[in-house]
Amino acid sequence: MLTMQLNKNKLMLRWLSTHSRRFHSTTRHEPRSSYDAVVIGGGHNGLVAAAYMARGGKSVCVLEKRHVLGGAAVTEEIIPGYKFSRCSYVLSLLRPQILKDLELKKYGLKLHMRDPNSFTPMLEDSSPSTGVPRSLLIGSDHSKTYQQIAQFSAKDAEAYFRYEDKLTSLVEALQPLLDSSPPNIHKLTSGSLQEKWREWRDAVKPLVTVGRRLNVDIPSFYEMITSPATKVLDKWFESEPLKATLATDAVIGAMISPHSSGSSYVLLHHVMGELEGRKGAWGYVEGGMGALSDCLAQSAKDKGVEIFTNQPVAHIESRDGKVTGVVTADGREIHASTVLSNATPHVTFTQLMSKGDLPSEFYDEVRAIDYTSPVTKINVAVNTLPNFLAAPNTPDNQPLPHHQCTIHLNCESTDLIHQAYLSAQQGEWFHRPVIEMTIPSSKDLTLAPEGHHVVLLFTMYTPYELSGGRQWDDVTRGQYADCVFDSIERYAPGFKESVVGRDILTPPDLERTFGLTGGNIFHGAMALDQLYLTRPTPKFSGSVTPVQGLYICGSGAHPGGGVMGSPGRLAALQALQRRR
Known part of the structure; x- marks a missing residue:
């Protein structure tokens, strides 16, 4: 089995050569000195905010620190020939109004609907009637779903x-x-x-x-x-x-x-x-989640937004309680009376601003936001479909319905989930981690070579800090991934042998790569004390902040996480209303 933590320089060169359209996002080589609005971060919410601001007649630029747009909604060819939705991986929560307003279908957004939506195989002796272990397959077909649940x-x-x-x-x-x-x-x-x-x-x-x-x-x-x-x-x-x-x-x-x-x-x-008008439905974006971000970027560009990658922001400037613009990492000053930050509240207020520019009470509230995360995302390239004991593959090895939905492993009981949670509280991972497996290449043939597949593993629970002072490094990442693969092997023998390469993102990796404080995919826990009136803080809910003209447009604002777009849209509408 080949474990791949690829050299970053080699990876960058390959991506630049094969996907250059994602990086040269505007015809300008560098930002102008002033705009009506600057958006920090080219994640999906930042792109939504920029498009709505431009739709409102404002001059807008987006500054993205990475070489690729999309934030957590990104497609990356981290293993040659295999395209991964490297962080977020399925779509459902995107608000219909945004899809309509920004005409995303016009810009090429194509969706692959999933039905059934979940598959849970069992680790048990073979059923006398079928000769295979039982499993639970849930979808929109009432009769089939009834029969599946009635087994239990x-x-x-x-x-x-x-x-x-x-x-x-x-x-x-x-x-x-x-x-x-x-x-x-x-x-x-x-x-x-x-x-x-x-x-x-x-x-x-x-x-x-x-x-x-x-x-x-x-x-x-x-x-x-x-x-x-x-x-x-x-x-x-x-x-x-x-x-x-x-x-x-x-x-x-x-x-x-x-x-x-x-x-x-x-x-x-x-x-x-x-x-597609179906309540609660989930689907795959053709080309991976980065294709959605590409459509958002193109919609924004056609409205006049200027988008720049490899442009990290170093500081948000303000004077007398009003935002005045930003300074980039290379020292460039960009003036704007409106700044919308797609970064987490923690990054926005404790890293991009001076403590003295914020009310002390607000600063303390921001520092108290809970960003605890249990997630390690593992992206895997395989040379054949997983073959589950509970639902064996056909001789031609073509995808079956259960390959196309979310596959739940180590989820036979709520106690297993709880035990995994308790282990993380002690700084350890459980020997049977919670695994949500998706195989988007079972529906989208553009993601992998013929006959091969990309397998996305959303796994829990992994602590940000390991017990005994251990660090997440190549050794501990590999040990955890091996634990995950051992679990999959019990359900689908032969899985480990099929692995071509893997990419492991622990909570600290998610923080470093995507700017997700604590590795939290929601930009802050979706707990009752951090929702609606208290998101991101009790006194400044929604997108507004104590600094006039500065708005939070990422998932740290109401209504929270997921590839929803609503925080970006609401921030832009708030900003446009103020400027009237």
Whole structure:
């Protein structure tokens, strides 16, 4: 087995030669000295914000520190011939209004829908009736899904569709909050009478709509956003394979257990999306997630946005409580009365700004934001499809339905997930880590050589800091990846032999590579104390900040993480409203 931590210089040269269109994002060689607005970071939210600002008639530039646009929504050929969605890897949460406003289909966005949506194989003796271990395959076909769940519990098979309907009704009730900014507590408490009235007026409209839609369902909603996922799931179901499969959505990307209070909200957050008009559906972007970022960039450029890669920002400039522009790492000053930061709140306020330019109370609140992350992403190139004992491949080795969805490994019970969480709390990884496997090349033939595949492993729980003072280095990365591969081998013998190369991104790697503080994919934990009115901080919710003209447009702002675009859109709308 070949373990690949490729030389960065060699990697850069290959990417520059084969994908140059991603880097030369504008015809200008360097930014001008002034714009109406500067966007820090060319992640998907930054590109959305830039496009909306330009749509509002402003001159805008985007400054991206990496050689490639997209932030965490990026495609990289890290192993020759294999294109990986290196960080984020599936699409659902992108707001329909953004897709429409920015005409992303016109710019070539192509989606591959997934159905079924989840597959959970078991580690058990072969079933007498089928000769293979059992597995759980869940999709939109009610009859087939009923039969799959009924293997474990007829009662659960009956309850499952009622459960889905309940989640759908709660999600539909919450939709207005995803597309509107929360009230700003600072203006409500210390603003002028006119500002207070405006904040209340703008905040009440979506809240009234939510309340009207919830109606008698308010108790269910309250339970859903405050309870442990296990409490909610135990009320609905009795079979562990089903409960554990559903519980993964309650913990994915979050350093919490299914037994943690509020984990049900994380579950709800992950079913808030839609794709091609189908509620809760997920899909693959053809060409990887970077293709979405390319479409966003092209839409922004056609509206006049100037985009520059390899342009890290060193400092955000302000004077007398107002933003005045930015200084790049090479010392270039770019003046702007509006700056939108796609970086995390931690990076924006503690690394790009001077402490003296911020109110001390606000600075302390930013430093208190929880960025704990459990995620290690492993991108794998393989020369054949994984062959699961519970669902053997066909002789021609063509993808089957279960290869095309999210494959849950070590998820036969919620206790397994909880044990993995407890190990991380001690600075260790569990011998059976939680693994979400996707194989986008099973649907998208552009990602790998014929007959080969890219396998994306979203794994948990891995601590940022290991016990005993150990560091994440080549040795510990390899040891953890070997542990993950050993688990996969038990479900799909031959997997390890099929590996062509791998790329391992622990929480510190995610922080270094993508600027994700703590390795947190949401730009801050999606906990109840860091949502809506308190995201990113209790007194400055949404995109506004204590510095006039400076806005947060990344996932650290409301409504939070995922490839949603809403934080970028809302930040731009706030900025445009201020400038009127």
